[in-house]
Amino acid sequence: MDRLQHSAWQYVAETLPPEELPMLAAHALADGRDSPALRKLAGLPRRSDPVEVRELYVLALRELGIPLPDEETAGRCLLVSLAFGLAKGELSPKNVADRLSMTVAARTREETRFLSAAADYSEWIPPDELLGWENDLITAAHALAAATDLGPDVGEPGARPA
Structure with a gap:
């Protein structure tokens, strides 16, 4: 791409x-x-x-001749991009939670699980629950990265295209 x-x-x-x-x-x-x-x-x-x-x-x-995607598709690309970034270790769980500021719609079970896990973040999560949240988000990221129909070439948000 x-x-x-x-x-x-x-x-x-x-x-x-x-x-x-x-x-x-x-x-x-x-x-x-x-x-x-x-x-x-x-x-x-x-x-x-x-x-x-x-x-x-x-x-x-x-x-x-390059079409702009609709908001749903762009949001799904954002989810997948964040999942790949987290799965590869290029983003932290907190980076993922911070970058989901726009309204994103999930279409698949894996997208929903990832979005739901990311949305569970709060700066007030007690330290004894933070590691569990991070592990849940990382697990959801790997599941989404493995199951997506959008592919890994959506790239990382904020990364400059090569």
Whole structure:
């Protein structure tokens, strides 16, 4: 999956800040993608008007024939991405809980179990219960990573596409 296709779900899931979009566009140009809006977006400074940046990003995707997923699909990609990140040891259980700020709908039993375990986090969990919560979340992450139909190439949220 190329970086622009990968970024589409991150954009809808609101895990891709607008200030990263000009550099993403520049990398896409270097990868051989090209469109008028992509060139314009790549030329913008990092601190450009977020509304203009978002409009150019969406236009560039449209010009390149890359569809934006619906919110449910983007949310599922976020869940899977977090599960893979936790299963690989690249994210901590607390990182996962902190990154689930958007409303996410689970479609499968494994997604529901992972989302439910993540939602059980509270900063007031007593220390003697914290390890149990972490183990439950890690177990749910491994189950989701093994069972998902979305695959491991959804990437890690917050990670810059290679």
